[in-house]
Amino acid sequence: MRSLNIAATGMLAQQMNVEVISNNIANMNTTGYKRQRAEFSDLLYQDQRRVGSNSSDQGTVVPSGIQLGLGVKPAAVYRIGEQGSIQMTDNSFDLAVNGKGLFQVELPSGETGYTRAGSFQLSADGDLVTPDGYLVQPGVTVPEDAVGVTVNANGEVWVDFDGQVQPQLVGQIELARFANEAGLEALGDNLFAETVASGQPAVGVPGSVGYGSVLQGAIESSNVDVVKEVTNMVAAQRAYEMNSRVISASDEMMQSVTQLR
Numbered sequence: 001m002r003s004l005n006i007a008a009t010g011m012l013a014q015q016m017n018v019e020v021i022s023n024n025i026a027n028m029n030t031t032g033y034k035r036q037r038a039e040f041s042d043l044l045y046q047d048q049r050r051v052g053s054n055s056s057d058q059g060t061v062v063p064s065g066i067q068l069g070l071g072v073k074p075a076a077v078y079r080i081g082e083q084g085s086i087q088m089t090d091n092s093f094d095l096a097v098n099g100k101g102l103f104q105v106e107l108p109s110g111e112t113g114y115t116r117a118g119s120f121q122l123s124a125d126g127d128l129v130t131p132d133g134y135l136v137q138p139g140v141t142v143p144e145d146a147v148g149v150t151v152n153a154n155g156e157v158w159v160d161f162d163g164q165v166q167p168q169l170v171g172q173i174e175l176a177r178f179a180n181e182a183g184l185e186a187l188g189d190n191l192f193a194e195t196v197a198s199g200q201p202a203v204g205v206p207g208s209v210g211y212g213s214v215l216q217g218a219i220e221s222s223n224v225d226v227v228k229e230v231t232n233m234v235a236a237q238r239a240y241e242m243n244s245r246v247i248s249a250s251d252e253m254m255q256s257v258t259q260l261r
Contacts, residue, residue: 099212
């Protein structure tokens with residue numbers, strides 16, 4: 001019976017759906033995390049009576065035909081880039097992007113990674129780095145004798161020194177945008193990498209046309225809505241149960257056939 005295999009594909013699909021939802025809930029407090037959603041598509045169809053075929057020598061046409069579906073398959077798991085809420089931290093090196101754009105980070109391989117998590121720190125050399133020690137690009141170095149650091153909305157990094165009235169510009173933070181941010185490859189540690197699907201990055205100054213502004217002393221929270229995720233999880237669980245019932249019903253039908261005398 002086809003229904004056994006069809007229901008099995010439905011159970012596997014809902015299992016993946018729950019896995020995606022559980023990852024969203026697990027990262028509800030991850031800085032800059034973007035929630036994901038699983039998408040599914042139907043499998044191939046078997047034509048027992050092809051639609052549009054001739055049903056007689058007079059040229060009459062079958063209006064609908066008989067097409068039997070073979071189940072469901074995962075089509076994509078993509079990120080929803082909706083802006084997360086801004087949480088104030090009062091930490092001078094916490095930066096949040098209000099709008100479009102990602103921070104650029106130099107990975108150990110020499111390649112550039114991208115992130116929305118702006119919980120940065122200073123290295124022993126005064127360089128602005130991620131919690132894993134990866135340099136923020138373009139490089140920003142804060143002198144050790146600086147008494148204050150200010151990052152304005154345009155990404156300019158200014159530092160104050162004792163005995164000086166005017167602050168000194170020590171760096172410029174730039175943001176990257178992609179035509180298809182959902183096509184970025186997730187590397188873990190809140191980092192993404194460029195792919196063919198994402199396209200090449202367009203780098204610009206925060207606050208310019210098409211780029212968000214930078215907020216100092218703040219981080220972007222995860223955009224996961226826990227209530228929606230729990231609702232989706234319950235719906236996926238019910239769908240999983242319904243598919244399992246289809247298997248049970250099909251099995252009972254097959255038993256009825258085998259017990260015929």
